Amino acid sequence: MAKLNKILVVTVLATLLLTSCFRDYRKPGREYMPDMAHSTAYDASTLNPVFKDGVTNQKAPEGSIGRGKYVYPIPNTPEGYELAATAITNPFTFTAEEIKGDGKKLYNRNCAICHGEQGDGQGHLPSIDKFPPPPSYFGDALMSLPDGKRYHSVMYGKGMMGSYASQLDHRERWLVLSYVKSMQLAKGGTTAPTAVADTTN
Amino acid sequence: MVSCFSGYKKMKAFIAVLFICISCAVYSYTPSTGDIKPDDPRLMEGMKLFKANCGACHKVDAKLVGPALANVWERWESEEKLIAWIKNSSAVIASGDPYANKIFNEYGKSVMTAFPSLTNEQILSIIDYTRAKTADPNFGNPPGTGSTTPQGATAKPNNSLWYIVAGFLLVLALGLIAVTRKLDDLVKEKEGEPIDNRPLLQKIFTRRVKSALILLAILAFGANIMKGAIGLGRSQGYKPEQPIKFSHALHAGQNKIDCQYCHSGAEKSRHAVIPSVNVCMNCHKYVSQGPKYGKKEIAKIYKYSGWDPTTGTFANQPKPIEWVKVHNLPDHVYFNHSQHVKVGGIECQTCHGNIQEMEEVQQFAPLSMGWCINCHRQTEVKFSENKYYSIFDKYHDDIKSGKKDKVTVEDIGGAECQKCHY
Numbered sequence: 001m002a003k004l005n006k007i008l009v010v011t012v013l014a015t016l017l018l019t020s021c022f023r024d025y026r027k028p029g030r031e032y033m034p035d036m037a038h039s040t041a042y043d044a045s046t047l048n049p050v051f052k053d054g055v056t057n058q059k060a061p062e063g064s065i066g067r068g069k070y071v072y073p074i075p076n077t078p079e080g081y082e083l084a085a086t087a088i089t090n091p092f093t094f095t096a097e098e099i100k101g102d103g104k105k106l107y108n109r110n111c112a113i114c115h116g117e118q119g120d121g122q123g124h125l126p127s128i129d130k131f132p133p134p135p136s137y138f139g140d141a142l143m144s145l146p147d148g149k150r151y152h153s154v155m156y157g158k159g160m161m162g163s164y165a166s167q168l169d170h171r172e173r174w175l176v177l178s179y180v181k182s183m184q185l186a187k188g189g190t191t192a193p194t195a196v197a198d199t200t201n
Numbered sequence: 202m203v204s205c206f207s208g209y210k211k212m213k214a215f216i217a218v219l220f221i222c223i224s225c226a227v228y229s230y231t232p233s234t235g236d237i238k239p240d241d242p243r244l245m246e247g248m249k250l251f252k253a254n255c256g257a258c259h260k261v262d263a264k265l266v267g268p269a270l271a272n273v274w275e276r277w278e279s280e281e282k283l284i285a286w287i288k289n290s291s292a293v294i295a296s297g298d299p300y301a302n303k304i305f306n307e308y309g310k311s312v313m314t315a316f317p318s319l320t321n322e323q324i325l326s327i328i329d330y331t332r333a334k335t336a337d338p339n340f341g342n343p344p345g346t347g348s349t350t351p352q353g354a355t356a357k358p359n360n361s362l363w364y365i366v367a368g369f370l371l372v373l374a375l376g377l378i379a380v381t382r383k384l385d386d387l388v389k390e391k392e393g394e395p396i397d398n399r400p401l402l403q404k405i406f407t408r409r410v411k412s413a414l415i416l417l418a419i420l421a422f423g424a425n426i427m428k429g430a431i432g433l434g435r436s437q438g439y440k441p442e443q444p445i446k447f448s449h450a451l452h453a454g455q456n457k458i459d460c461q462y463c464h465s466g467a468e469k470s471r472h473a474v475i476p477s478v479n480v481c482m483n484c485h486k487y488v489s490q491g492p493k494y495g496k497k498e499i500a501k502i503y504k505y506s507g508w509d510p511t512t513g514t515f516a517n518q519p520k521p522i523e524w525v526k527v528h529n530l531p532d533h534v535y536f537n538h539s540q541h542v543k544v545g546g547i548e549c550q551t552c553h554g555n556i557q558e559m560e561e562v563q564q565f566a567p568l569s570m571g572w573c574i575n576c577h578r579q580t581e582v583k584f585s586e587n588k589y590y591s592i593f594d595k596y597h598d599d600i601k602s603g604k605k606d607k608v609t610v611e612d613i614g615g616a617e618c619q620k621c622h623y
Binding site: 004005007008011012014015018023025026027028029030031032033036037038039040044045047053054055078081108109110113121124125128130131132133134135136140141157159160161162163164166167168 | 411412425455462477482
C-alpha cells in the first residue's frame with residue numbers, strides 16, 4: 001500500500017511539473033531546428049548590422065527614381081500650392097467602375113474616417129470628438145478647388161491633414177480624387193473630372 | 202384726421218427708430234463672460250458655425266493649424282478688421298495692416314480660407330461662442346465627456362460572478378455528501394450492520410482508485426509531452442511586450458480605423474507592413490493624450506518621430522521604433538499577404554483573430570502547416586469571377602455539367618509542396 005502511495009505522488013507531481021501552465025507568453029516558446037526557421041538574409045523591418053542606422057528598409061538614395069515611380073515636381077510651400085493649381089492635372093482616365101469600385105474602397109479606407117463616407121466632414125473620428133472635423137467637400141471653397149491643389153494636399157497634407165504620399169501611390173491618389181469629384185458632381189458640382197491624355201509624368 | 206395721420210407717421214418713425222436701436226443693440230451685443238447661458242440659441246448657432254467652418258484649423262484654447270482663438274477680439278485693432286480678415290484675409294494683408302501681416306508671416310505665409318458667404322451676424326456669433334468657450338473650456342461638450350473620462354470605454358465582462366456561483370455549488374455538493382453519509386451510517390446503525398470507521402481519506406482512496414489515478418497521471422503526462430512537442434516552434438498565444446503600448450482595441454475597435462489605413466501593404470505586397478511613424482503622426486500631431494495612459498505613451502511616438510510638440514515641427518533626430526514581430530513563419534515557408542487579402546478576399550480576422558478587441562496583439566492561429574492546408578482544402582476560390590482562372594477548362598466544364606459545385610484552393614494547386622516551400 002505504501003509503495004502505491006509513493007508511485008501515485010511521483011506520477012502526479014511529474015505531470016504537474018510538465019504542464020504547459022508554466023508557458024511564458026511574453027516569449028515565443030521553444031523551437032527545433034532554428035537554422036531552418038530563421039532567415040539568414042535580412043528580412044524587411046529587421047535589424048541590420050550592415051547599415052550605420054541598423055535599419056534594413058533603407059530609403060532610396062537622394063535623387064534616385066524607383067522604376068515606375070512618380071516624382072512630384074512641386075515643393076511643399078505655399079507658393080507650390082498655388083503653382084499646383086495650374087501645373088498639375090490628372091494624367092489618368094478612369095472608368096466609372098474603377099471610380100465606384102477601387103476609388104470608393106480607397107476613399108473609405110483612408111479618408112472616410114475623418115471626411116465621412118458622404119464627404120460631409122462628419123467621419124467617425126470627428127463625430128466622437130477625437131479629431132477636428134474637416135470642411136465638407138460641398139462647401140464653396142472645396143467645390144471649386146482646382147485638381148492640382150487637391151493632389152498637392154494629398155501629397156503633402158493640408159491643415160490638420162497629414163501626407164498620404166506613403167500610403168497611396170500616384171495612380172491611387174488620382175483615383176481617390178476622382179471618387180471625391182464624383183461625389184461632388186452628384187451634389188451639383190460643375191467641374192467635370194479633368195482627363196488629360198498626356199501621360200509623360 | 203390730419204392729427205391722426207401725423208400721429209400714425211410719428212408712430213411709424215418711432216417704430217423705425219426702435220427697430221434700428223434693437224438691431225444695433227443685437228449687432229453690438231457681446232455677452233459678458235459672467236452670464237453664459239449654455240442653451241443660448243445664438244451661442245449654439247456660433248458653435249455650429251465654428252465646427253463647420255473653423256474647427257478644422259482652429260481651437261479656442263490651443264494653437265492648431267492657425268492660432269488659438271481665445272482673446273482673438275483683443276488682438277485685433279477693431280472688430281471690423283477681424284470680420285474683414287475672416288471674409289477675405291488676403292485683402293487685409295494687401296491693405297498693409299501690420300497685425301495681419303505679422304500673423305501671416307508667423308504662420309508660414311499660408312493663406313487662411315476666405316469665408317465671403319458668412320454674414321457679419323454669423324461671424325459675431327462665432328466670436329461669442331469662442332468667448333464662451335474661453336470662459337468655460339467645457340462649454341458645449343456633451344455631459345460626461347470631460348478630458349479625464351475615457352470616451353466609449355467598454356466594460357470588460359465580469360467573470361468573478363461565475364467563480365462565486367461555482368464555489369457555492371461546490372460547498373453545497375460537499376455538504377450534501379456529508380449529510381447522506383451521516384444518514385447512511387444512521388440507517389446501518391439501526392439495522393445492526395457494521396459501520397466503517399476508517400477516516401474519510403482512506404475510505405475514498407482505495408487500492409482501485411489509487412491505481413486508476415496513477416494510470417490517469419501517466420496518460421496526462423504523455424498527452425502533455427505530445428502537446429509540447431507539437432507546439433514546438435509554433436508560438437501560438439505569443440504576446441510579446443512592445444516598445445509602445447499601442448492598443449488595437451482602441452484604434453481598430455473604438456475608433457474604427459480600417460486595418461489597411463496603417464497596414465497599407467496587405468493588398469500590394471508580401472508584407473502587410475508595420476506602418477512607418479509618419480502614419481501615426483497623421484493623427485497624433487493633434488491627439489497628444491490617450492484615454493488609458495495619458496500623454497506617456499504618445500510622448501514616445503514624438504520621441505521616435507523627432508516631433509517637438511511645443512513648436513509643432515519635426516525638430517529632433519528621428520529613430521526607428523523596434524516593434525517586436527508577433528507572427529513568425531519559419532523561413533522555409535513562403536507566405537504572401539496580397540495573394541490572400543487582394544485575390545482571396547480573406548478577412549484579416551480569419552488568421553489574426555479579433556484584433557479589434559485586443560489590447561495587446563497575440564498570435565491567434567497556430568500557423569502550423571496542418572492549419573494552412575486545412576484552410577486550403579475548405580476554402581472556395583472565387584473561380585468564375587476571376588479572369589486569371591479562365592484557363593482551367595476542365596473545372597469550368599465540370600461546373601457547367603454539374604460535376605463540381607465549387608473549386609477549392611487545393612484544386613488549383615494550393616496543397617502542392619512547391620506552392621509554399623521552394
